[in-house]
Amino acid sequence: MTYQAWTVFGLFWLVFVTTPGPNAVNCITNGMALGFWRALPGVAGILTQACLFLTLSALGVTALLTASPIAFTVAKLVGAAFLIWTGIRGWLRAATPPKQGTGGPGSIYGRAFLIATINPKSVAGYLAAFTQFVQPDVPIMAQMSVIVPTALTLTAASYCTYTALGAGLGRAALGAVFNVWFRRLLALCFILYGLLLGFAHTPTRV
Numbered sequence: 001m002t003y004q005a006w007t008v009f010g011l012f013w014l015v016f017v018t019t020p021g022p023n024a025v026n027c028i029t030n031g032m033a034l035g036f037w038r039a040l041p042g043v044a045g046i047l048t049q050a051c052l053f054l055t056l057s058a059l060g061v062t063a064l065l066t067a068s069p070i071a072f073t074v075a076k077l078v079g080a081a082f083l084i085w086t087g088i089r090g091w092l093r094a095a096t097p098p099k100q101g102t103g104g105p106g107s108i109y110g111r112a113f114l115i116a117t118i119n120p121k122s123v124a125g126y127l128a129a130f131t132q133f134v135q136p137d138v139p140i141m142a143q144m145s146v147i148v149p150t151a152l153t154l155t156a157a158s159y160c161t162y163t164a165l166g167a168g169l170g171r172a173a174l175g176a177v178f179n180v181w182f183r184r185l186l187a188l189c190f191i192l193y194g195l196l197l198g199f200a201h202t203p204t205r206v
Contacts, residue, residue, distance in 0.1 A: 006150065013155075017154055022116075022119050024158075026112055027112075029090065029186050031167035031169070032167070032170035038105075038108075039163045039167065042159075045115075046113070048109075049113050049116035050155050053122060053126045054126065080118075080194045
């Protein structure tokens with residue numbers, strides 16, 4: 001990969017991971033409820049998903065999934081239901097202060113991984129990265145040695161920032177009413193993402 005191609009890829013990925021979506025909402029929510037350090041397993045879950053999807057994209061599995069309308073539809077509906085359920089649960093719990101000691105690292109990590117995996121923009125983003133920036137006449141491992149560190153570094157920086165933002169909001173003296181309605185706004189974002197994913201157009205074979 002040339003320096004120019006790497007720069008363009010870096011800019012593309014920066015936009016991809018900083019555009020607000022379910023991952024960002026989850027990081028802000030974790031940061032508000034748990035603080036920065038305790039919420040970091042959520043970032044680790046997103047990075048695990050990124051490694052998995054980068055590998056699958058390189059192997060062509062992600063492209064195969066989008067080429068199968070049935071597989072895509074099932075994955076889409078399951079993901080939509082999970083996002084809507086997460087949003088409804090967040091709305092119902094918005095007025096309840098988070099209890100110290102709840103939500104262990106494993107559950108935070110697992111929930112973040114699931115949300116990242118069914119993120120509506122994930123498949124499109126990874127496919128775009130590989131169709132636009134991977135050169136078919138260059139060994140894939142040589143290109144992955146550049147793509148993967150760049151993608152993971154930008155992903156970690158983006159979602160650590162969102163987590164820090166949430167932690168800052170949680171510490172700020174904004175008042176209980178503001179915090180409740182802000183948490184409900186985040187919950188509504190999950191529900192909206194779920195509905196958008198559920199009604200998204202299913203690709204057909206060409």
